[in-house]
Amino acid sequence: MVTDKQGKIITVNPAFTKLTGYSTEEAIGKNPNMLSSGKQSNEFYEKMWQTLHANHPCNKR
Structure with a gap:
């Protein structure tokens, strides 16, 4: 998933x-918020957002 500066998904x-x-x-x-299914812990989502905001690759599970 790649997002633009506004946080919208531009490619997957x-x-x-x-x-x-x-x-x-x-x-x-769409905004990656669409992925907040509740299947992951809050910590997972917090880390995902920190990674996205820091412009680091988020490619590990």
Whole structure:
């Protein structure tokens, strides 16, 4: 998943669609908040946002 400066998803890879169940078309233009399914801990989401805001790759599970 890659976001623009406003935090909107601009591209995703096949692993994203496989892991989340969202198609590319469903994700593009959305905010990553759409992924807050409750399946992960709050700590997971906090770390994800910190990583996104720091412009670091977030490619580890």
